[in-house]
Amino acid sequence: MKKRLWRDFLILLVLFLGVWIFFVYFPIVDSDEVKVTYKYKENEIKQKLIELMDFKQADSDTTQLLRSLGELKHLVSDKDVEYELYYSDNREINAYALPGNIIVLNRGIILECDTPEELIGVIAHELGHLKMNHHSDQLITTLSIELLLVGSGSTASEVTKILTQNAFSREMETEADDYAIKKMKELGISPNYLAKLFKKMYKRSDMIPEFLNSHPGMNERISKFSKFPYEESKLTYTFDWLQVKNSL
Amino acid sequence: MSTDYYPIQQPEDLPAREREDAMGAYFMMFASLAAGLPLPIINLIAAIIYYHVNKHKSRFVRFHSLQSLLSQLPVSLLNAGLVVWAISFFKYDFNFNNTFLSYLIVVILANLLYLGFSIAAAIKARQGLMYYFLFFGKLSYEIVYKVREEEEKIYRNNPPI
Ligand SMILES: [Zn+2]
16 A cells, blocks of 8 residues: 555656646747837837826937037947937936936936046946846836836836846946946046046035946945046037036 | 554444534535635635534544545636636737636536545545545645654554564
8 A cells, every 4th residue: 555655756756847847848938038028118108108207208308408418419429229318307316227228327427427428438338237237027027017017007206216226246247337437438438537527426426326326336336437538529519518417 | 664554443432423523524514615716725724724623623623624625626726726717808808719728627527526535535524434536635644643753652562563
C-alpha cells in the first residue's frame, strides 16, 4: 500500500511538472506579442499623458519660449532616437524622460539655467535615458493602468507621483551622464556647464529633484563634470536667453 | 506484519443524512477555495474546521471529507503561488514570460481537474459510493480505514500463527 501511495504521488508530481515544462517549451501565447500590444498602446498612453499633464510641445510657433526650446531640441539630436520635447508649467526644478520618447522640462529647471548650454546638458542627459532604453516595463505598465484603465479619474498629481517614484538606478544615471558628456563635446559645449548647474541645484538643498536624488553622489557628479575645463561655447542662437526666461 | 482495515460501508448501510454530509464536504471545499483565492490560508482553515466537525461521524463521511481536504491542499498552494507571483509583477518588474504563462495554464488545469473530480465524487457520495482520487483516494483510505493498533487490535482474538 505504501509503495502504491508513493507511486501515485510520483505520477501526480511528474504530471504537474510535465505540463508546466511542456508549455514553457511549446508556449501557446507568445510573450513577445504581449510586449507588442504594450508598444501599440504606447501612443494612446502618450496622448493621454500630454493632455492630462498639459505639456506644451516645443517647436510650435505660439510663444517665444516654445520656439527657443525647439531650437535647442534641433541641436541635441540622435539619429537613433526620434524624441519629442515638452514644456511643463511646474515650478519644481526638474526634467523627465518618459516612455514614448518624451522629454519634459519644467519651468523650474529652465529658470535655473543661466545659459542655454546648461539646458542643452539637461536635455542631453534625458536623451541618454531614452537612447539606452532605461524605462522599466513596470513604469510603462503602471502608467498604462493609470491612464487607460483608471482613465478619466486620474489626476495630474497622481501621475506626477508615479513619475517621481519610478526613478532610474544609479548605474543608469551614470550612463546618462556619460552620454550627456559625449553629446556636449560633439556640440562644442564644455561639460563644465552642467557642473555649474549642479552646483546651483546643490545649494538649494531644500529641493531634491528627480534629476538629482537617486543620482550618483552629488559631489562625485559635480567633480566628474568639473574635470572638463570651462570654455565659453561658440554656439549662437536666434533668441535672447534672458528675454526668454523673463517671459516665464 | 499484516494490516487490517475496517470494512467499507455499502450503499444500503448508509442513511441519507450521511451521504449528504459526505457530498457536502466537496461542495464546502469549492466554496472555501473560491473565497480563499486572494488569501489561500483562509480556505485552508475552513477546510480543516469542516474536517474536524465531521471527523466523528461515520468512516464514510470522514473518508470523503479527508479526500476533499487533502486534494484541495496542492490546489490551494498552486493558487497561492499564482497570487504571489502576480503581485510581484506590480512591485517589481513586469516580466510576462513563458514560465509564468505556463504556470498559469497548469494552475487553471489543476483547478479544473479538482473541480471535475470533486463534482464526480460528490455525486458518488450522494449515492453512497466510494470514489478514489489518484493518490489522495488511497491516502485517505489509508488514514481513515486502517485499523490502528492502539485503538482496537488489542481486543481482537487471532488464530494461532
Ligand atoms: Zn537622470
